[in-house]
Amino acid sequence: MSYQIKVLLLSFFVGLVLSFIIIPILKRLKVGQIEREDGPQSHLKKQGTATMGGMIIVIGIVIITIILFMQYRKVELNTIKNFIPLVLVSLGFGLVGFIDDFKKLVLKNTEGLKPSYKMLGLLIISVTFVIFLYKIIGTEIFIPIIKTYITIPSWLYIPFAIFVMLGTTNAVNLTDGIDGLATSVTTIIIACLTVIGIMMDVKEVVLLGSMVCGINLAFLIFNMYPAKVFMGDTGSLLLGGVIVAMALYLKMPLILIIIALIPILETISVIMQVGYYKKTGKRIFKMAPLHHHFELSGWNENKVVSMFSIFTLVLCFIGLNII
Numbered sequence: 001m002s003y004q005i006k007v008l009l010l011s012f013f014v015g016l017v018l019s020f021i022i023i024p025i026l027k028r029l030k031v032g033q034i035e036r037e038d039g040p041q042s043h044l045k046k047q048g049t050a051t052m053g054g055m056i057i058v059i060g061i062v063i064i065t066i067i068l069f070m071q072y073r074k075v076e077l078n079t080i081k082n083f084i085p086l087v088l089v090s091l092g093f094g095l096v097g098f099i100d101d102f103k104k105l106v107l108k109n110t111e112g113l114k115p116s117y118k119m120l121g122l123l124i125i126s127v128t129f130v131i132f133l134y135k136i137i138g139t140e141i142f143i144p145i146i147k148t149y150i151t152i153p154s155w156l157y158i159p160f161a162i163f164v165m166l167g168t169t170n171a172v173n174l175t176d177g178i179d180g181l182a183t184s185v186t187t188i189i190i191a192c193l194t195v196i197g198i199m200m201d202v203k204e205v206v207l208l209g210s211m212v213c214g215i216n217l218a219f220l221i222f223n224m225y226p227a228k229v230f231m232g233d234t235g236s237l238l239l240g241g242v243i244v245a246m247a248l249y250l251k252m253p254l255i256l257i258i259i260a261l262i263p264i265l266e267t268i269s270v271i272m273q274v275g276y277y278k279k280t281g282k283r284i285f286k287m288a289p290l291h292h293h294f295e296l297s298g299w300n301e302n303k304v305v306s307m308f309s310i311f312t313l314v315l316c317f318i319g320l321n322i323i
Contacts, residue, residue, distance in 0.1 A: 009214065012214040014218075023053065049228070049229070051230040057215050057219060057234075060218075061215065065087050068080070097238060169241055171263035179227035180305050184312075192259050243260065252323070
């Protein structure tokens with residue numbers, strides 16, 4: 001059995017066990033979902049559902065990373081040395097989300113982490129990781145379709161990579177609004193990047209992708225409609241970090257334009273809605289982000305998740321064929 005399958009199965013088992021342990025604790029502590037009154041009325045029944053479930057993913061990643069470190073430190077030292085920063089940047093984004101969730105849900109501070117502080121935290125993590133990438137892999141990026149690498153100047157690469165990191169994490173955060181949506185879409189994207197890692201024999205990316213896919217699939221059992229737990233910003237920012245860390249390490253940030261089109265469209269819908277409303281006082285969509293527009297157009301949550309997931313799967317197949 002190939003190592004990536006072993007990692008995925010182990011991660012799935014760990015994620016499953018953690019879910020059975022952590023979800024009752026969250027319920028007992030009354031760490032419950034707070035629904036917006038101006039959101040879809042059908043979501044009001046979700047009020048109080050256990051959230052901060054991203055802790056399951058966080059703790060699962062920590063446990064599996066320790067196991068992998070003990071397993072590979074003697075035979076794959078270079079792989080592990082480069083694997084650890086990928087894990088740390090993902091956990092770093094998750095930590096920012098955790099602080100936001102903790103303030104809102106545990107300390108009952110409705111504002112949570114101030115947007116400026118939240119963005120500063122994400123920026124610090126992004127800058128640190130991009131500097132690491134610059135020193136380790138340089139400034140090469142892969143151009144899909146023409147299938148070639150180009151080296152861009154550091155003064156362009158560094159701000160570009162930081163922009164991609166901030167954009168991706170926030171895009172995934174916006175995608176998290178329907179039972180199982182962010183989990184399903186990100187698992188497909190991460191699986192696609194893992195396949196690319198296998199094709200390119202980049203073991204550290206394959207380890208991270210296999211680990212997160214396994215934990216996500218276990219989490220999805222409890223996160224699919226009707227959800228017993230939500231991931232919160234802890235999970236969505238972490239998963240955004242995983243995606244962008246893998247893509248940048250593979251030198252393929254541009255592939256995200258294709259395989260991560262759903263989170264991109266979710267972000268664009270918010271930007272368009274806010275901008276158009278400020279200018280005209282009218283709305284383009286019934287509600288933003290985009291998944292709420294489809295909900296209010298008559299699609300149930302399962303249909304939105306299914307269609308967005310299928311669309312992402314097709315885009316990932318296209319992405320794999322243009323590299």
